[in-house]
Amino acid sequence: MSTRNTKLRRVATVMIAGGAAALSVTTLAGCALSEAVTEASNGHVKSVDYATGAAGKADANVKLPDWVPDTAKSVTEVIRTTGSERLLRFTLDDPASLSTCAPGKPDAKPATLTADWWPSGQEGRTDRVCATAWHVLVQGNTVYAYAPETIPQNPKN
Secondary structure, eight states: OOHHHHHHHHOOOOOOOOHHHHHHHHHHHHHHHHHHHHHEEEEEEEEEEEEEEEHHHHTTTTTOOSSSSSOOOEEEEEETTSSSOEEEEEOOOOEEEEEEEEEEOSSSOOOOOOOOOOOOOOGGGOOEEEETTEEEETTTTTEEEEOOSSSSOOOOO
């Protein structure tokens, strides 16, 4: 085989490999785009909305806590997927249906998650605890709940 054919073959191989690599990077970048949109300095964040508590409990990928009544409406939750912190809001026709929750103090850890519907500092105003980990505040028919982070986070990831 001539030197020229060998060089052409090498150039073609490099071009094919380079094109494949570029395609892989483009594909990965496309996949990562949806994650990058939801990535915050405190980890990946997922938001979910459900018409009812029962619908949220049926979602095997997220699973609302058992203490949320099936009759809860307009359920919205923000979840750190790299940890345990969660913000939750829903409405109840009868807030007394939160009978499994007990009076309790707010958690000392401030929320690092944010949402347009989560009033700043709301976690510090909670006055009951549900299922040992959820700090809850009822305002009228709206229930706000905060589950603090329990998994150490590396802010550089």
